[in-house]
Amino acid sequence: MAACFWGREAGGAVRVTVNGQQKEEANGTTVADLAASLKLDARNIAVELNRAIVKKSEYGSTVLHDGDTVEIVTFVGGG
C-alpha cells in the first residue's frame, strides 16, 4: 500500500492504546492532533500519557510514541 510505504519512509506509524483501544496514528502525532481527530473539545477533557498527566498547554508539543498508553477522560454524570 502506497500510504504504508509513505508512512515507513516518514518513519512509520505509531501504535498507541487510547482508552483501552488499539490505534495506529501517523508518526509525529501529538496529543492535540489525537484530540482533534476524535473531535474532542480540549476544554472538557484531561489526558494521561503513560499514567502521567499531560497539561493542556502541552497537548501541541507532546508527541505520541510507539507503545504509548493514553487515557482521555471527561466529566460525566455522577454523585
Add this chain to the structure above:
Amino acid sequence: MGDTWSIGGRAFSSRLIVGTGKYASFEQTRQAIEASGTEMVTVAVRRVNLSDKSQDSLLHYIDPKRYVILPNTAGCYTADEAVRYARLGREVGLGEFVKLEVIGDPKTLFPDNEATLEAAKALVKEGFVVMPYTSDDPIMAHKLQDAGCAAVMPLGAPIGSGLGLRNPYNVRIILEAAKVPVIVDAGVGTASDAAIAMEQGCTAVLINTGIAGAKDPVLMAQAMKDAVAAGRKAFLAGRIPKKLYAQASSPVDGMIE
C-alpha cells in the same frame, strides 16, 4: 448578608449539593439542578466514549460560571486510584474541589476510611479542596479535619439506599467537634430526610439518587430545596425539647363553670 456558608474560598447560600448521575437525559439533569437552587454539583471522571460521535457533553448543560463543579473519585477502591482520578478531575480545569471517595466494598459502598485518610492527606498536600465521603464516625471525621480536609461528609445511609439519616446522634457528635462544614452525603431519600439532616445543624446535604431516582426528578429537586431550607430554619429557630407527656397549649385558667 444572608445565612451563607463557605468552602475553598467560595461562599454559598444554597445548602443543597446535587449529583448529576442517573438522570434520564442531560436536559433533565439541567432542569433538576435548576429547580434545586444548588450552587455546587458533583460529576464523575470517566473515559471519553471514543465511539460516541454526538459530541454531546454534560458540560454543555452545566454552566461552570454558575455552579461550582465538584469532581468525585467514585468507583475508586484504593488511595492511589483516588488520587489519580482527583488529579485528572482537576486537570479538566474547572477548579480545585474534589469529592473524595475511596470505597471499601461494592455491596454497601461504605468508605474505606483508612484509605480515604491516606488519599486526603496526599490531596491536601497537592492543594486540593478535599471534601471526603466518610462513615458517620466522629473519630474519623476528626482525623479528616485534622488532615486539612475542607469539609467532612458523613453518610446518612448507604449510597442510593434512600434510608435517610440513620444515626443523627453520631452526626450531632461530629458537629460538636467540627471546625469545617459537615455535609450529609448519601442516603437522603425524600424531603423529610433532608430536613432531618439540616435540623441537626449540618451545613449542607448532598443528594443524587434521592432526586434523580424520583418519579418526577424536577419536582423532587424543588421539594429537596424547600426541605433543606426548612430544616435549616428549624435548626436556627431552635426546636422545643421532646417530652413524654402533654403540655396544654391553651390556658388552664379561665375555664367557665
